[in-house]
Amino acid sequence: MRTTEVSDVSIVENAATTLVEASGLTMSYGSTTALDALDLRLTPGQIVGLLGENGCGKTTLLKILAGVLSGYSGSVRIDGHAPGPESKAIVSFLPDTSFLPDSARVSYCLELYADFFSDFRTEKARDLIGFFGLSESARLKEMSKGMREKVQIALAMSRDAKVFLLDEPISGVDPAARQLILDGILRNLSEDSLLLISTHLVHDLEPILDAAVMMRHGRVLLQGDADDLRGQHSASLDQIFKETYR
Numbered sequence: 001m002r003t004t005e006v007s008d009v010s011i012v013e014n015a016a017t018t019l020v021e022a023s024g025l026t027m028s029y030g031s032t033t034a035l036d037a038l039d040l041r042l043t044p045g046q047i048v049g050l051l052g053e054n055g056c057g058k059t060t061l062l063k064i065l066a067g068v069l070s071g072y073s074g075s076v077r078i079d080g081h082a083p084g085p086e087s088k089a090i091v092s093f094l095p096d097t098s099f100l101p102d103s104a105r106v107s108y109c110l111e112l113y114a115d116f117f118s119d120f121r122t123e124k125a126r127d128l129i130g131f132f133g134l135s136e137s138a139r140l141k142e143m144s145k146g147m148r149e150k151v152q153i154a155l156a157m158s159r160d161a162k163v164f165l166l167d168e169p170i171s172g173v174d175p176a177a178r179q180l181i182l183d184g185i186l187r188n189l190s191e192d193s194l195l196l197i198s199t200h201l202v203h204d205l206e207p208i209l210d211a212a213v214m215m216r217h218g219r220v221l222l223q224g225d226a227d228d229l230r231g232q233h234s235a236s237l238d239q240i241f242k243e244t245y246r
């Protein structure tokens, strides 16, 4: 009887702590297999680095989790929901491309987000825009690539989302600005959110990562708590990454 109770409790806890789950997730573009029966389970309250070489499927995975790419097989659940309107309501996605109108001013982008997302917090976004040293009256087309990335990050990180999916958020900025961007990303992050960040810049991201998922050929090659991985390999995540993808 006792065993049954314990096992029931553990099943309930297990279900409650899984925020993102993919099982047998497969996605092909024509004859190219981008995700190959990928299994992944992520819990809330952590910052996870999604690491891997070019073309291993990181962007494809993030897009499916974000609910902007269909045509996959296998199972995906975000807080229990298949990708769709209910999951999108709790997922904030930062794609690796520009998605804002060129001629718009920053202030207009804030209004756009406020109209579109009920969980968007304009005050948080204003705070972040200022933190990044940007002006709300500036037009995007007058900004550098790095400045535009900061605007997009400010918008994406100002939703009260449960899951944040950031695709290469620091790739377009110089090394000096990367720390500022990371500080901005962490500035308003709530403790029980899940932040999944894809990157090649493991060295820059390592200090903020709680866990890492390393992908190869559309599958998870290595996954674990950052401290556990460092302990098991007697190396930094950056060194493990370089060794793995040498």
Ligand SMILES: Nc1ncnc2c1ncn2[C@@H]1O[C@H](COP(=O)(O)OP(=O)(O)OP(=O)(O)O)[C@@H](O)[C@H]1O
Residues within 6 Å of the ligand: 029, 032, 033, 034, 052, 053, 054, 055, 056, 057, 058, 059, 060, 061
């Ligand atoms: N729209 C598409 N049409 C055809 N093939 C695609 C498309 N998008 C991605 N692919 C292919 O799917 C595979 C996975 O691509 P994906 O962009 O998910 O990888 P990635 O790990 O994000 O790469 P990178 O680090 O270079 O951004 C690659 O072989 C890529 O060429």
